[in-house]
Amino acid sequence: MSAERVAYLGLGSMGLPMARRLLEAGYPVTVWNRHPDKAAALVSAGAHCAATPAEAVAAADVIFTMVADDAALETITLGEQGLLGAMRPGAIHASMSTILPATARRLAALHQAREVHYVAAPVFGRPDAAAAGRLWICRSGSPEAQARLAPLLGPLSQRQEDLGEDPGAANVLKLTGNFMIAAAIETMAEAYVFGEKNGLDPAWMAEFFGGTLFACPIYQNYGRFIAEGRFSPPGFRLALGRKDVQLVAETARASDVPMPFLATLVNRYAARVAKGGGDLDWTSIALDVAYDAGLDG
């Protein structure tokens, strides 16, 4: 069996290392990025670079997309020179962006009408995990397309999960997870300011809780950033975190789920952006928690 021909669209801090790993795994890879200079290193390593989404996918069996938001995905999929119109019959679009479940469902229907496949495949993990092929990937869509996709996700992930046929399901899980991370960040920010104003050392607390009750990566890594006030360069830009929180809010609204913690987060991110902090790491909401408590912030 010959290798599937791959297209990878969107070479940001997550997409770039994933495209590279597919290339290194031996797949023929065509890439596309809004700013084509991002593709240079991959081209040196053997990738082809296409001028448009349509051109990138014209010969591909499996197409990955990883872009900033719903609007960007819709543009490269449905816009002029978009990918959907150029997909080969039976090709698979593995959509890795963090988007609304509703958008995923709508796009999936449009793919189905053209007899091509849409699989939601959002990922958990930061750029270093992408480079190491250690992401957690959640898939949802038709079982056949998932089965064909799974081997290609192998070089990218430490674990894959099948969320079933609803193409929006994997996005629901991704949004749920990002909400939980954001809530853990706020929890630590409040907790460590509370401790600090009552005589404890935040760095020590982060170390203690990360080694006992909350001995898991989210609390360990983010706890350290918060305690040390290390918000730049950002691991995950606050403006993007805010986008995700708003996707949760929009989905909660559409499904009538009251979420008071989410409501606090919506306001935190609005305040951070209003104060000009959208380019810091999303843990920088801790600055406002501290400021509100009369600390330097």
Add this chain to the structure above:
Amino acid sequence: MSAERVAYLGLGSMGLPMARRLLEAGYPVTVWNRHPDKAAALVSAGAHCAATPAEAVAAADVIFTMVADDAALETITLGEQGLLGAMRPGAIHASMSTILPATARRLAALHQAREVHYVAAPVFGRPDAAAAGRLWICRSGSPEAQARLAPLLGPLSQRQEDLGEDPGAANVLKLTGNFMIAAAIETMAEAYVFGEKNGLDPAWMAEFFGGTLFACPIYQNYGRFIAEGRFSPPGFRLALGRKDVQLVAETARASDVPMPFLATLVNRYAARVAKGGGDLDWTSIALDVAYDAGLDG
């Protein structure tokens, strides 16, 4: 050197297994409990049972107390037949209850005035961890008293932390930790209802997140309770959890720390108690999250 003589006051679900472990470790133990029938098994195993706090501590070198709240601790310490007036010179009172840091500081000063020692020694862990000697114990108070106390905490704990001389410090840490646990519970409750109303299975989500992003005991254990709706018999009564959350609120007020997540929790627990749910497990706030979203609850 002969073994320290121990008194253990307060034989609830946490105190009882700790007293037993001290006895099994070879310490001579005198116990006291408001309802003396709780002492029977320990007496069979060799403990003495005293009729009053004062009698219990009269010959003790190290006194442990583990009671429900600040008021109970003040009563057995300062009330009629209270322990403080009966302590031997140089004896140590290791106070394990979850109380206000301010109460700890006040009691410590009263002990110092009588030339006896007060060490705050609150614990993290549930009754099964107490029975297994696997608690995490945080100590604060004078270095000398802590040094004498440490060996006796050995049979009770997997880890001890020295929080320094401020007798309130260990209580600050304990309250911080309980706030973080309560916030994690609310986070999961919101997250899993959000997922459920958007097509995912809560039990599967709890398993997934407990095995990936949040692979730590708090998320694993409480996540399971929430997903399965297992709220009775309670591991930790909601009424007690509410007490702790109110201690955090009182300390946050006294130190001027705005905490929006805490504010949500204050209301959650009030609602649960108002609806008659104080005797369920404290994860049962998930019932109200579900009910508010139109699920059975």
Add this chain to the structure above:
Amino acid sequence: MSAERVAYLGLGSMGLPMARRLLEAGYPVTVWNRHPDKAAALVSAGAHCAATPAEAVAAADVIFTMVADDAALETITLGEQGLLGAMRPGAIHASMSTILPATARRLAALHQAREVHYVAAPVFGRPDAAAAGRLWICRSGSPEAQARLAPLLGPLSQRQEDLGEDPGAANVLKLTGNFMIAAAIETMAEAYVFGEKNGLDPAWMAEFFGGTLFACPIYQNYGRFIAEGRFSPPGFRLALGRKDVQLVAETARASDVPMPFLATLVNRYAARVAKGGGDLDWTSIALDVAYDAGLDG
């Protein structure tokens, strides 16, 4: 000078009495409604009834629209047989619906491109005030168009306000006002449950505060509804109130304004709708406040 020819599109509980007053004031009125049977009484009184928005406005100098939401307004304006394509040169579209300021600005630009006028003219007041010509009307848009519009608003209003040239400005004010009303409702709901659980009579409290500190219509009228638990038939359907609150939330997000009270309201309305209460009056959030406090609700 001959009378301006008027078209009125949208004959709901607010539009119908306004169209009638314009007719009674002597203006020639053509009406349109999605369900044409609503027009019958007006036709008996001398109005013409058109089959489509385009037909309704074809001969009109001033066009009023009052529909449920942004989507409905866009449909009757820009959709097939929409009004915009059929407006006479120089005609004025007075848009009375509660919509996003951003929608108003976009529609205004589209009108300007066709050399017709868009004036935002949202109203404060309930159906009885509309029937009595006692609304408060806020206008924004070009001064010339406002000047021509003002006399026609006379029979509808006790007061008109000029908000300037930004076509979104009047909608900002309308959303601000609806937020303030919703917040007053929540305030009273919390206050009167607080009082009730501490021994006071809610009806007496509503009377007292409505006669002293808060002697204004919002507190007097809504306070009575809340205290008496009179939520049906609705004066203003909760589902519509929720729509407005979401418009505020969307505008707050776009302008980066953290609003904690708004966040509470977003959750309240989500809960009410999740529990099937979208058709009650929007004061019925008081049911959930009461229920959370252990009252019948």
Add this chain to the structure above:
Amino acid sequence: MSAERVAYLGLGSMGLPMARRLLEAGYPVTVWNRHPDKAAALVSAGAHCAATPAEAVAAADVIFTMVADDAALETITLGEQGLLGAMRPGAIHASMSTILPATARRLAALHQAREVHYVAAPVFGRPDAAAAGRLWICRSGSPEAQARLAPLLGPLSQRQEDLGEDPGAANVLKLTGNFMIAAAIETMAEAYVFGEKNGLDPAWMAEFFGGTLFACPIYQNYGRFIAEGRFSPPGFRLALGRKDVQLVAETARASDVPMPFLATLVNRYAARVAKGGGDLDWTSIALDVAYDAGLDG
């Protein structure tokens, strides 16, 4: 019948003008204040000045107290040289301070045990209303004592309300009212920042809403302060407003009433005090609302 002999204890910005009005109404008045220099003007006008609470009330038929908080009231009532031990049989203590209903009930029982009367008589209104005898006064306690008290409240108030026999009832109403005022302030702060960031003028908005939907003193007066940023000198110090909000929170906790708006206020006041703003007017929470939205604040 000869005039009742009056004692007035607590000559702050509210107590002083009330004592003066009683004097001007012809009652023989003995005053006491922690800082006796405050009494000078009243003594010039014919009042006696006592050295202790006990001395002040020794000959009095009706005793008014107006002090900062529960602790101050307990000290002057029950402390050394406190008033309760010195009251004449059958004398009435009219307690005007804003305190916990629970404190009122406890003090009432202690008065009853000594066969003297305790009537709760908290007031609504600011110092200018006190000086003009235009307060709203709420009374609760035994009907006989209320009946004897009512004529003396005449020169102080535009309206009296009988809240029944529960001595805590009037305090419940007072706390309810202060919560409602604080919530109206937060509502306006959020609303006017929302409007401002979307192009409207806050002063104009305050004028508009104060003249239409919210044409009542609270919105008119406080709205003007907020819109103009006039926070100093304070009409009502934020630190005192915070005290009141905490009394509501404590009473809500004791009666199991979840109050999300209250929770927001608790955090607002904590932040203001943490930032050193306790001496500004309590409308100055608007500074933080503005700052969070990226405005100057």
